[in-house]
Amino acid sequence: EPEVTQTPSHQVTQMGQEVILRCVPISNHLYFYWYRQILGQKVEFLVSFYNNEISEKSEIFDDQFSVERPDGSNFTLKIRSTKLEDSAMYFCAINDRENTDTQYFGPGTRLTVL
Amino acid sequence: AQRVTQPEKLLSVFKGAPVELKCNYSYSGSPELFWYVQYSRQRLQLLLRHISRESIKGFTADLNKGETSFHLKKPFAQEEDSAMYYCAPPNDYKLSFGAGTTVTVRA
Numbered sequence: 766e767p768e769v770t771q772t773p774s775h776q777v778t779q780m781g782q783e784v785i786l787r788c789v790p791i792s793n794h795l796y797f798y799w800y801r802q803i804l805g806q807k808v809e810f811l812v813s814f815y816n817n818e819i820s821e822k823s824e825i826f827d828d829q830f831s832v833e834r835p836d837g838s839n840f841t842l843k844i845r846s847t848k849l850e851d852s853a854m855y856f857c858a859i860n861d862r863e864n865t866d867t868q869y870f871g872p873g874t875r876l877t878v879l
Numbered sequence: 880a881q882r883v884t885q886p887e888k889l890l891s892v893f894k895g896a897p898v899e900l901k902c903n904y905s906y907s908g909s910p911e912l913f914w915y916v917q918y919s920r921q922r923l924q925l926l927l928r929h930i931s932r933e934s935i936k937g938f939t940a941d942l943n944k945g946e947t948s949f950h951l952k953k954p955f956a957q958e959e960d961s962a963m964y965y966c967a968p969p970n971d972y973k974l975s976f977g978a979g980t981t982v983t984v985r986a
Contacts (some may be wrong), residue, residue: 796972798973798974800974800976807965807976807977807978807979808923808965808974808976808979809976810973810974810975810976813972813973815972820972821971821972821973856922856923858923858974860972866911866913866928866969866972867913867925867928868925868974869925870922870923870924871922872921872922873922
């Protein structure tokens with residue numbers, strides 16, 4: 766099973782601050798995803814990233830959000846100006862190289878916006 | 880797009896009892912469906928995909944096209960099965976998770 770790590774495991778920030786969440790897949794994959802899970806709610810799709818560009822994004826993924834692969838390995842999610850409602854678990858996922866429908870998730874980053 | 884409904888938010892069973900988590904889908908044609916599990920403080924993990932038709936950790940799930948269901952079943956629940964379970968169809972390479980069912984297995 767492909768391994769995915771995420772840093773930090775927990776991020777506490779003040780409202781209005783910028784945060785960058787990082788995802789590091791151990792091997793090369795084509796598709797990357799970010800999902801979020803607000804406490805007590807279901808996991809929601811944010812954005813998919815393929816071939817170094819966004820392939821799809823949800824309505825949640827507004828102008829405050831951006832993604833990139835700055836060095837070809839790390840995959841980052843940036844929230845430009847955090848709001849209280851951005852507090853959630855953020856999960857990175859990658860697709861299975863042989864089957865693009867199977868996704869493998871990182872352990873998540875818990876973002877707390879104060 | 881495929882959509883799923885998980886009608887039970889919470890499910891509590893005794894150890895050794897059978898457990899069934901319901902998932903109904905709304906999609907015409909041949910759906911693809913997954914079950915993901917999230918143990919306490921751990922990452923989401925793929926439990927089953929309907930194409931493989933295999934049993935993982937004693938769980939099975941059968942696609943019933945007549946009832947448009949993909950219920951997850953285990954004949955004898957164990958305490959370590961306590962977790963959150965999500966039914967999820969892929970939609971254009973992204974996953975659309977159901978609301979999830981929290982399973983608590985009591986000793």
